[in-house]
Amino acid sequence: MAFQGIGTGLGVVNNYDAATNTMGTGHNGMAYGHHSTDQDATDRMKSSTETSYQEKEEVEPIEPEVLRNHQITQLARQYTREREKESMHLSRTRSRQSRHSISASTLEQNPFAPEKDSILDPQSANFNSRAFSRALLNLESRDPANYKMRTAGFSFRNLNVHGFGSATDYQKTVGNKILSLFGAISSLVGAGKRKIDILQGLDGVVYKGEMLVVLGPPGSGCTTFLKTISGETHGFVVDGESTINYQGISPKQMRNDFRGEAIYTAEVDVHFPSMTVGDTLSFAAQARSPREIPGGVTRRQYSELMRNVTMAMFGILHTMNTKVGNDFVRGVSGGERKRVTIAEASLAGAPLQCWDNSTRGLDSANALEFVRTLRMSGDVFGTTAAVAIYQAPQSAYDIFDKVLVLYEGRQIYFGPAGAARGYFERLGYHCPDRQTTADFLTSMTSPAERVLRKDFEGHVPRTPDEYAKAWRSSPDYEKLMSDVQEYEQQHPYDGQALQDFRESRRMQQSKYQRHTSPYTLSYVGQVKLCLLRGFQRLKADPSLTLTQLFGNIIMALIIGSVFYNLQMVTSSFYSRSALLFFAILINAFASALEILTLYAQRPIVEKHSRYAFYHPSAEALASILTDMPYKIVNSILFNIVLYFLTNLRRAPGPFFFFCLISFALTLAMSMLFRTIGSVTRTLAQALAPTAVLILAIVIYTVST
Numbered sequence: 001m002a003f004q005g006i007g008t009g010l011g012v013v014n015n016y017d018a019a020t021n022t023m024g025t026g027h028n029g030m031a032y033g034h035h036s037t038d039q040d041a042t043d044r045m046k047s048s049t050e051t052s053y054q055e056k057e058e059v060e061p062i063e064p065e066v067l068r069n070h071q072i073t074q075l076a077r078q079y080t081r082e083r084e085k086e087s088m089h090l091s092r093t094r095s096r097q098s099r100h101s102i103s104a105s106t107l108e109q110n111p112f113a114p115e116k117d118s119i120l121d122p123q124s125a126n127f128n129s130r131a132f133s134r135a136l137l138n139l140e141s142r143d144p145a146n147y148k149m150r151t152a153g154f155s156f157r158n159l160n161v162h163g164f165g166s167a168t169d170y171q172k173t174v175g176n177k178i179l180s181l182f183g184a185i186s187s188l189v190g191a192g193k194r195k196i197d198i199l200q201g202l203d204g205v206v207y208k209g210e211m212l213v214v215l216g217p218p219g220s221g222c223t224t225f226l227k228t229i230s231g232e233t234h235g236f237v238v239d240g241e242s243t244i245n246y247q248g249i250s251p252k253q254m255r256n257d258f259r260g261e262a263i264y265t266a267e268v269d270v271h272f273p274s275m276t277v278g279d280t281l282s283f284a285a286q287a288r289s290p291r292e293i294p295g296g297v298t299r300r301q302y303s304e305l306m307r308n309v310t311m312a313m314f315g316i317l318h319t320m321n322t323k324v325g326n327d328f329v330r331g332v333s334g335g336e337r338k339r340v341t342i343a344e345a346s347l348a349g350a351p352l353q354c355w356d357n358s359t360r361g362l363d364s365a366n367a368l369e370f371v372r373t374l375r376m377s378g379d380v381f382g383t384t385a386a387v388a389i390y391q392a393p394q395s396a397y398d399i400f401d402k403v404l405v406l407y408e409g410r411q412i413y414f415g416p417a418g419a420a421r422g423y424f425e426r427l428g429y430h431c432p433d434r435q436t437t438a439d440f441l442t443s444m445t446s447p448a449e450r451v452l453r454k455d456f457e458g459h460v461p462r463t464p465d466e467y468a469k470a471w472r473s474s475p476d477y478e479k480l481m482s483d484v485q486e487y488e489q490q491h492p493y494d495g496q497a498l499q500d501f502r503e504s505r506r507m508q509q510s511k512y513q514r515h516t517s518p519y520t521l522s523y524v525g526q527v528k529l530c531l532l533r534g535f536q537r538l539k540a541d542p543s544l545t546l547t548q549l550f551g552n553i554i555m556a557l558i559i560g561s562v563f564y565n566l567q568m569v570t571s572s573f574y575s576r577s578a579l580l581f582f583a584i585l586i587n588a589f590a591s592a593l594e595i596l597t598l599y600a601q602r603p604i605v606e607k608h609s610r611y612a613f614y615h616p617s618a619e620a621l622a623s624i625l626t627d628m629p630y631k632i633v634n635s636i637l638f639n640i641v642l643y644f645l646t647n648l649r650r651a652p653g654p655f656f657f658f659c660l661i662s663f664a665l666t667l668a669m670s671m672l673f674r675t676i677g678s679v680t681r682t683l684a685q686a687l688a689p690t691a692v693l694i695l696a697i698v699i700y701t702v703s704t
Helices: 009-019 035-059 064-100 104-108 129-141 177-189 222-230 251-256 277-287 299-313 334-347 364-381 417-427 437-443 464-472 475-490 496-508 523-540 543-562 570-589 594-610 616-645 652-679 683-703
Strands: 023-025 031-033 154-165 194-206 211-215 243-245 262-265 352-356 384-388 402-407 410-416
Touching: 104 129, 129 299, 129 364, 154 222, 154 475, 194 222, 194 402, 194 475, 211 222, 211 364, 211 437, 222 262, 222 352, 222 384, 222 402, 243 475, 262 334, 277 299, 277 334, 277 523, 299 334, 334 352, 334 364, 364 384, 402 417, 402 437, 402 464, 410 417, 410 464, 410 475, 417 437, 464 475, 523 616, 543 570, 543 616, 570 616, 570 652, 570 683, 594 616, 594 652, 594 683, 616 652, 652 683
Parallel strands: 194 410, 211 384, 211 402, 262 352, 352 384
Antiparallel strands: 023 031, 154 194, 154 243, 402 410
């Protein structure tokens, strides 16, 4: 699909806001009033509270002040519960009315040419993303030769994941640095490693369009599970006997040929801080834009409209021209930055999306809207979502279809979300009042939080292994394994489902791209897109470039003043040799800071590579081309000032030869520093060989 990230959007948000007002009017003209309901709830609470205290007064007297405070507290709690229930009911009612009120004529309209202030206009307050998504789906269905929906459910059987680690670790100091060398040698030969089990014996199936919530405390394996499903297995090993079926696609094929179709979104927000929110999301929309643009619009118009729709959906349209920012650059707020991350992943349009605690930093309303968006995407486009959420509200939990509960890497439940609570209650645990189902399920992994029923003491599982054993002995597990087996029979590897998926993917790819490539744009298109972003970054934050430029000019003036107007005599040979040494030194090492730039953007490039936006080499080439104007201007200004100020041979031939050698030296050293930054994993690993290399070149230059 061209776009699978659209959800409930502002239409539902507006309906929800209207429903929580004192008086609102629905689509059918019915008025909703809250004053009478609130008054009834207050009267009921007063009567019930007074009755309860009258009964207590028969037993023992109660101070009037204590009674009054208790009544106030009870009234406040009851009032809050009544308002929450009624607001949720009205929100659902308005949402249903909004869905049913979308007329057939609206669905027949072109969503890329919406009428002003209509429900298809993302710039309008009346915008309804459900209507837009259905209109987009209707538009694409008219052209089956260029558009075909892709879905990707998945099943996993006997999923075991492990890693390797050392039994001990120590703080690196000068004294034990030699010991670390022996440890590095041991790790290379495979000695001294200890196997650590992360996930053990997981089974399950998630059909296309379904939503799976993964619950468990930190360290239980939720992140590892999501990474395994999305194919991000760097740093750990999936057991060879484990089976994962992506609706007829093997894990190797999904990882290599369809990498951008199963994405993993981490909980950290990594973006270019100097870029605006609009430019950041526009880049994502262009990177995954299909070959044939629907609606008769250009590729740029398509990406801008998709960007506006996504921003309106997540409520960040007002941050269009605001910098994303980070801990050091002022930009949008933390919650808005989190929504930018979610919007960017949504624009990738992946049929299988894994979200790792993506609601962190969001308030309950935005977290609920995020889950509703995923629900909407699954209902309309068949998108499958696996979400790890900590402390999920009940309203968000009820939206999910299935739930997976992990306890120290063991699977203690997998099945319908509505049946999970009953399963653990049958085991002998009690769910306290006012505790959400998600918190109740998570409390099963904490001995201090779970509550036993009195008649089950001594007969309930307590350890992770006992929980896993009880789960495998339950009828729910037998039903699950039957569903997994049936799913694998319906979707065999290399079957018709794989051919349909590959055909749909090929429809979106550029005609100049390889069939087996996970990228949508051609390589030239990727370079152009990264080049445009490079100049946008340079325009947004030119401070480093200008500082280097003015710094080199000042160095040229200083060196030129030291060797000012050398005479054409033999006694100036030593001075001229020193002058050439300084000229070579400054031109060669002017690009040393590029290593810092490479490591600053590496997390972003790695994320975009996982999303299959572009190949990392395309970004590397675009970065070289972006820096080329600065290098040319810097070389001209530096060499002109230094050359003529020091009275070197003032003739065209020697001057242009001097500029050529200086510029070639600048490019060669720049590529050398970039190579060091590319082959190393950490900044410390890159700076050490860089310092040694600079010292060696200086010594060699002086000696020659």
